[in-house]
Amino acid sequence: MVSTTMETLSVRTENKFRTLITKQTYKKGEVICVMPSENIMDKPNRFTVQIAKDKHTHVGKLAALNHSCDPNVILDTENMLMIARRDIEKGEELSFFYPSTEWEMQAPFICLCGATNCIHVVAGARFLPLSTLETQYLSKHIREQMIDLLNNTKQHLKKIQSK
Ligand SMILES: [Zn+2]
Numbered sequence: 001m002v003s004t005t006m007e008t009l010s011v012r013t014e015n016k017f018r019t020l021i022t023k024q025t026y027k028k029g030e031v032i033c034v035m036p037s038e039n040i041m042d043k044p045n046r047f048t049v050q051i052a053k054d055k056h057t058h059v060g061k062l063a064a065l066n067h068s069c070d071p072n073v074i075l076d077t078e079n080m081l082m083i084a085r086r087d088i089e090k091g092e093e094l095s096f097f098y099p100s101t102e103w104e105m106q107a108p109f110i111c112l113c114g115a116t117n118c119i120h121v122v123a124g125a126r127f128l129p130l131s132t133l134e135t136q137y138l139s140k141h142i143r144e145q146m147i148d149l150l151n152n153t154k155q156h157l158k159k160i161q162s163k
Pocket residue numbers: 068069070111112113114115117118119120
């Protein structure tokens with residue numbers, strides 16, 4: 001059974017910096033919880049997760065998830081599930097790759113995660129090269145928006161060349 005209560009997760013706050021900690025271990029691929037969806041909006045803010053092209057939702061406790069370029073969870077926005085990306089130890093901080101759900105973020109920041117594949121500027125998928133995105137799990141709406149962007153670029157190039 002999938003837990004919707006999220007009792008296995010706790011939010012730790014230190015100097016106003018929030019982290020989401022797991023109280024139990026998870027195996028790679030295991031469903032950790034259902035993503036809560038509260039008041040859906042058409043614009044993002046610092047606490048929302050993008051779930052479709054113009055849909056951003058508050059996610060309750062999961063708003064404490066920080067970004068990592070080498071994350072241990074993925075947010076499956078099609079099925080609204082948080083899933084372990086690898087084996088996770090009890091007491092570990094949970095993190096996901098923000099551009100996997102966010103096309104264009106309202107509050108970009110510099111990442112200091114230290115991963116060898118760190119993207120440094122976290123501003124949303126539209127600002128990342130395809131080669132970087134390909135190495136990460138991506139939500140369906142991000143893949144679709146990426147294809148739209150590529151098609152628009154192709155058409156734009158055709159127009160320039162035909163002049
Ligand atoms: Zn990073």
